[in-house]
Amino acid sequence: MIRTIANEIGCFMKRKHGLLPMERIARRRAVVGECWETSLSPNKVYPQLKVSGKNLAIHRIVFEAHNGPLAEGMHVLHHCDNPRCHRPEHLYAGTLSENMHDMWARGRHKKPTPRIDRVAVLALADTFSQKEIAARVGCTQTAVSAILRAAGKSRGRATSFNKATKKKATSPK
Numbered sequence: 001m002i003r004t005i006a007n008e009i010g011c012f013m014k015r016k017h018g019l020l021p022m023e024r025i026a027r028r029r030a031v032v033g034e035c036w037e038t039s040l041s042p043n044k045v046y047p048q049l050k051v052s053g054k055n056l057a058i059h060r061i062v063f064e065a066h067n068g069p070l071a072e073g074m075h076v077l078h079h080c081d082n083p084r085c086h087r088p089e090h091l092y093a094g095t096l097s098e099n100m101h102d103m104w105a106r107g108r109h110k111k112p113t114p115r116i117d118r119v120a121v122l123a124l125a126d127t128f129s130q131k132e133i134a135a136r137v138g139c140t141q142t143a144v145s146a147i148l149r150a151a152g153k154s155r156g157r158a159t160s161f162n163k164a165t166k167k168k169a170t171s172p173k
Ligand SMILES: [Zn+2]
Pocket: 034, 035, 036, 080, 082, 085, 086, 087, 090
């Protein structure tokens, strides 16, 4: 069931407009904080690259390019919890938790809702306020705030890749 990228495309040598898959990924790279994101498939949680007519997850392509084919049953996971990231150092192979396996097996796993254009939000972050960004991108200020926080761009204080940042501190009103 698990098919490795290497097997799917018969190695990483399929060129498009003279470029190898890894070169195409590098050209569309957007460095966001510590992460390497991409301007490809902005509405996908896991950005993809089309290779020989097949849509392949970019983080998997990069992982396998660096580490060789993914072992049976393993998934490419993110240390940084940023699904749009494909920085090799942020990727590792692991199994989904039992719970996740169960969810998948029972078909209860919901597809993640399409994301806001994170790349656009981050590009605007240095120029506009969160409220202004929200208006331009067409989402809530809360969403903008979450994206900036996740990317370590939160105004005023830098955040690290820390699970603790996910838990909102209760602020006095
Ligand atoms: Zn990352």
